[in-house]
Amino acid sequence: MCWFMYHTQSLEMWVMVMELYPGFSLYRGLYEFAQYAQLEGGMRWEDLNDSENGMKEVLIIMFVDWLVVLFVAYGIDRVVSPGSGVRRRKSQNSQKKPLLSFWKPSLQSKDSTLNVQMDKADVNQEREKVDQLLHESSTSHAIVCDNLQKIYPESDGNLEKLAVQGLYLAVPRGECFGMLGPNGAGKTSFINMMIGLTKPTTGTAFVQGLDIRTHMNEIYTNMGVCPQHDLLWETLTGREHLLFYGRLKNLKGSALTQAVEESLKSLNLFHGGVANKQAGKYSGGMKRRLSVAISLIGDPRVVYMDEPSTGLDPASKNNLWNVVKNAKQDRAIILTTHSMEEAEFLCDRLGFFVDGSLQCIGNPKELKARYGGSYVFTITTSSDQEEEVENMVQHLAPSASKVYQLSGTQKFEIPKSEIRIADVFQVVETAKRKFTVFAWGLADTNMEDVFIKVSREARQSNALT
Template identity: 70%
Template structure:
């Protein structure tokens, strides 16, 4: 079989790249349904978010969230006076209605919950702390720590801070301002409604000493609504310490130590009077800054800390001017606000988790595609037909990058078109940089991890477990560490070294920026925001960029060492500094194993072939395409079994234009010999030369002039027979009319041309049709050396006869080695110059 003119030179880098790109594009075109399912997931998720958002908006559009009017004065059934705005019978309106005159709230201190008030513990051994039994009956006082250079002066001020009596002038909330009030309720985003007066927890008033009956309820009038507020006495325990370091140690040693409530020991406040005296007031105040709402906004410092400052100022004035002097802190109130529709953007709130899954689902797609090529030996098959590592990496990487980029582009465009604030409010250039770097890292990681898997199903299951596990761990564990300001930032960075957490952190920052921007009516993330110390996007971009470069390097390194079939040393990149071993013919007539020397006893015909090989090694000639010199393959024994000798010192010299047939039963070593010659297995000892190149060191050069029909068909299930031959023909530097002619002749020679068979997917071929296609692939491009491992398996007698006629015509100007177990020795000897009969022992 002739396939047009023999190519004058090897296929160039760009010709190989073009062949692989055309094959990948054809493969992608056949995967339309898979691509639709892939893109439908983010589209469906975005639509689901829009539907949920509309449902939520409809709930917020109800009357109870809207401003209205109520009648405050009636005469019979007629309303004489209306009051419009927030109706305090329904406090849900506060978030949306305009509030021109916010309520004036009595100033409060932030105090620890009754369960967490400081007592003596194993880590706080001070004797002046309360007995732990006070937690049982709920009588623990509020501990305040004081220090300073002048103890007598400081103790006087501390006593002036806490009153000894309680009084209320009227039922208005302002009547409580003359007392020292406190609450364990945490602040909200705003102070239009003080949480202390709208929760189940009591409001405390601080006293030097509490009486037995010190709890009662008082009516408090808020606008047109009257509520009953429970007030309880809380004893303030003043403890003096010798230095600020002691105060600092007690504050932090007892704060949320461990998970058990008995280990939580919170101090209400700390005061350092420094160098204060009757002429100067200089005070440092400790307060618990960890009480923050979901947005991380510290409203404690704005609404609750001013009362602490007022207490010290008041105490100092009383020290100077007498106990009757007071600087009354009347109220705390929020700034007025206009009408603000309630906004609750689900896409921003849930985007970190959902969009992590959307982006990560590309990872199993890339990984399984690479593992499929490895499992089916398609990568090594392409390499054996001349595809270099450079074109493979460039096209494969660019191919997956293009798919990922188009996927992400469609995702962002679709999300923006339907109005998701997650996309529209954040700068698109930041989103582009973040997504582009991450998909590159994800592809590089898939190339690296593909070397660990040999089965597509295993890779798929583990990849999807990783996808959903990463999303869940990020959303329900990693996010809490990010939001906890007490958690060390260094450990956050360490956790972000895991690419899944880095992805989630970036999406989390986008979510927070769009959510706060939409709520506050500002913008989302801009480049200038990256300099903010609370914004983690800058560190994430640096981490994923550096990881991309490093992972890509290691992926290429591992691929060269493990998966290309070249059997390169792990010291691959150091070898260029070492002296390369000679690959020329050399005499290797004596075999050594350990310290023993084996002199092989051979039959006359074997000895004759061995002497011929040794003579060729001394006087090399270009007439012999294949020279095997005592090629040997031994498989190590397992589970106590002895070593298995697959090939025992095979010597062979095969000239051009000759077909060499190897006959033998299963297990005789035929496939092991072929695998060593084509680079799938490494020889235990000995070597072979193909066109003068050593199979141990020069397989890349051998591949360019070699054709292979492996024992098992290595085909893409969704490519047609014609597309297979076009691809491998391009790898053999065929182009234009020569390529078309070669493909047609190949299809005709193996009876795959007529009846539309050539354009059917290989997955729909019968076993015999696949074998014929594999034979055609091995011969296209006129390779100088061809290996056929049992090419007639599965063929009917007519196809088998036709196959041997094809092989007989194809042996001109090339060397062919084939194996078989199906033909009689006499028939084979009649048609071929050389036949080797191999015993079961190799």
């Protein structure tokens, strides 16, 4: 009998120990509820004193677990921001501090093995500008990136990925800076670091003079983001989204209402009951417009837009461009896009990103002049005449290079210094007498040609190294 009582008490003790695990205590509580559900009236408050069910101990343990987990979660939240891995440190002074107070010589080390040896004058010039700004007590530049790097470690059989390497960039207020590059170049990884979603591997950046590693809480109050993929609540309306984010930016009362109405009108979300429709019923283009409106509400000083015009029809796209162009007054905007037309219309400067590094930087006219010292000659004939066309172009301009060929259509880059436009017309007219020319054209270099040329040269250079 004594052995049985001892064994029972020991079993109850182990059950109580197991109940310290929240999942097991929840299961025990549901089990007891199920047992009493078979009785008339179910479990009552007085049944908690029944030593047979153990429900009283379960509730006490769950309450203690809740307190413990609450304090642990609070402690983790003070060290690591949710889902990001970016460390937080409590600011000693909430006021904006000069860049110099955050500058550390270790960040400026020229001997870093990850630092890319940049031989391009414009990229080097940007780096020198950043070095100079870091030693100034104040600056008009809203964004300053200092040797910003991001490396994704090996995982699930994937090799180590150098997403952003040695980025130096300074963006002043009132400028829209466009980041161009092929898919996987590192543009979104850069934005994720700037908005606190991921932590830089080395280096840092300053937004309004505040370090992204230690002062993200202050940065959030002056930052707007339009992510690459829409992050919306399906059951909330467009107006409710803007009201929510407006309150996060400290807008209240009539100022909040006015900001929401202006945002809805500027992006064509006001008429036809669209503003009061649930976001889950929006089309893809309407969701993109709402995401842009969210990024601009509250008059943020810094705005990041990751491919904002994706999925928009031409009319909506043109309206969006006008909104962004008007919005860049007295604020810095970093915009990524694959539309060269959008980049030329909106951006004061462009930076080409390839394989995580900045290849060139400048305004659209400078880049076209630098990389566009050639005409693009396109001609379509029958496939049998391709070789003859190629010989014709080589005779016209010995330095011409073929960049495209498919089913009789060929595209050549011809240096401007070697030909006159009249010569091209004359050669084509002569060729028409010998064989059929279905179509032909001569065009000056555009941003798409610059994009292709920079990407190709960068990848060829990386392949050699």
